[in-house]
Amino acid sequence: MNKITKRAQTLTQRLDHMVPDPQMPTAVNQKAAAELAAISEKLFELLPDPSLSPLERLERLGRVVEQREPDMGQLLPAHEKVTALRERLDQMLPGDGASIEKIEKLVEILGDVAPKDLKGASPIRMLEALGDPRGQIEPE
Numbered sequence: 001m002n003k004i005t006k007r008a009q010t011l012t013q014r015l016d017h018m019v020p021d022p023q024m025p026t027a028v029n030q031k032a033a034a035e036l037a038a039i040s041e042k043l044f045e046l047l048p049d050p051s052l053s054p055l056e057r058l059e060r061l062g063r064v065v066e067q068r069e070p071d072m073g074q075l076l077p078a079h080e081k082v083t084a085l086r087e088r089l090d091q092m093l094p095g096d097g098a099s100i101e102k103i104e105k106l107v108e109i110l111g112d113v114a115p116k117d118l119k120g121a122s123p124i125r126m127l128e129a130l131g132d133p134r135g136q137i138e139p140e
Contacts (some may be wrong), residue, residue: 020033023048039054040054040129043057043061044057047060047061048062051078051081051130053073053074055071056074056075056076058074059071059075059126080096082099086099087098089102089103090102093105093106109122110123110126110127110130114126114130115129116118
């Protein structure tokens with residue numbers, strides 16, 4: 001198994017919101033995941049720009065509160081966001097290639113390491129099937 005394949009097997013289950021804290025009870029983890037999903041969904045519904053994270057959406061919505069102190073870390077220009085994304089992609093998949101090509105390569109690797117019965121399934125489903133050893137999530 002090559003290094004990239006091993007890395008793909010450690011991807012986060014359900015990407016951003018379902019990795020439980022092993023120090024917390026299951027009920028606390030489930031409640032936090034549900035609340036995070038609800039908040040993220042509501043913010044996306046209100047501000048559907050796909051280039052924004054939930055924190056960026058909240059910061060933009062927070063403009064209505066005059067006395068707020070803007071969190072400039074959540075208001076990064078596009079070139080800084082894309083630079084960070086490119087750097088992370090280059091760490092995962094060194095070498096030449098466009099960012100979109102590298103993302104497609106990650107999905108291809110995911111298809112190679114996911115259970116064969118999930119061939120053609122969505123990437124999120126394949127990731128869930130792999131589990132996440134960092135969050136002590138067993139493969140499905």
